Amino acid sequence: MSGELFPLPRERAELAPGAWHVPDWLSLDEQRELVVAARTWAAPPAGMRRVVMPSGGVMSVRSVSLGLHWEPYRYTEQLPTGERVKPFPPLLGGLARRAVADVYGSIPTDPYDIGLVNFYDADAKMGLHRDADEDSPAPVVSLSIGDACVFRFGNTETRTRPWTDVELRGGDLVVFGGPSRLAYHGVPKIRPGTGDSATGLTTGRLNITIRASGRPAR
Template structure:
C-alpha cells in the first residue's frame, strides 16, 4: 500500500459485513462526520493526488469502451478504491450512492478472475447480468447504468497467473471514480 493509502479491514453494507479488504488512495472528503464525545478527532496527513498515469488510464478506458477518442476528455477521477478479494471473498449487490458525480466508473481487475454481477438501478434483484472478469479486464459503467446495483458473488481461485500479476493468489480490483466531493 502506497503513501496516502488508508486500510479499511472490513466494510459494512446494508447492515452486513463485507468480505473484502479495501484501501483508498485518495481521501473522500465527507462534511462534518459526528464525533463520539469521548473520542478526539485525529489529524490525518493530507492525501496525495491521484497519479496522472492512473487518470490517463481511466480516460483511455473510456475512449475504448465508448469507441470514441473524445469520450475520456474531461474525465478527471479524484479517487481510486482498491479492493482485495481472497478466494473466499465476495461483495453483495450495492449501489455507489455516496458520490455526487454521475461520471463513469472505470474498474480494473488484476489476479484471479471473478464473477461480476451487474444489475439494474431499481433494486438488488433481477434482472442482472453475470460477467466473468479476468486479470487485465477493464469494466466501465456510466450513463443510465452508472448507479446500477453491482457486486462480486464469487472469485475463481487459481485463475490468475502469479508470474504476470505478482499476486500469489486472490484478486485486486481498482476502481477510478469522480466523486464530486471536494477536499
C-alpha cells in the same frame, strides 16, 4: 487463464446500456505496475483495512482509498482513525481517461480523483450495491488483476433480477456510465488459483475502481 490449452479470444460486450466489459484491456506490464503500486498504497499509514458497515457487519474484502476515503455512505479526507487518506495517483487518472475514451470515444469533463483498491481472498464477496456517493455522473472505471471472479451487473432500481453474470479475469476492464451509472453490481464468487502469477500477485484478486467525485478541486 490456467487450464486453457487453446484459449478462445474474448470479445468486448455491452452488459447493459452504457455498461461495457472489455477483456484483456490491461497488458501484463501494466498489471505488474499496478500490483507494485497497490502494495505501496496498501502500506500504513492510511493503509488497507476492512470497512465496517453501519449495521456492524465487516466487509470481507480489504480496501484502501486514494484521493478521498469512502466510509458508508460518504467521502471524507480522513479515515476514522484520523489518518489522512493517501493522494490520488496520476497513474489511475490516466488509465481512467484512456478507458473512457476507448469505450465511449470521449472523456468526461469532471476529472477522476478517487481510487478504491479492493483485495479479495478466496472467500471474499461483494454484495450488490450502487456507486451513488459521487456528485459526478462520469462513468465508473473498474480494473481486475489476479484471480477470476463472477461479476454480477444488475439494474438501477433494485438488488433483485434482472442481472447479468460475467466472468472477469486479470487484465479485464468494466466501465459503466450513462443509463447504467447507478446500476447495482457485486461479486458473488472468486475463482481461486486462476490468476497469472507473472503479474506479481500470487493469490487473490485485486480490483481497482476509479471514480470522479464531482467536488471542486482541493
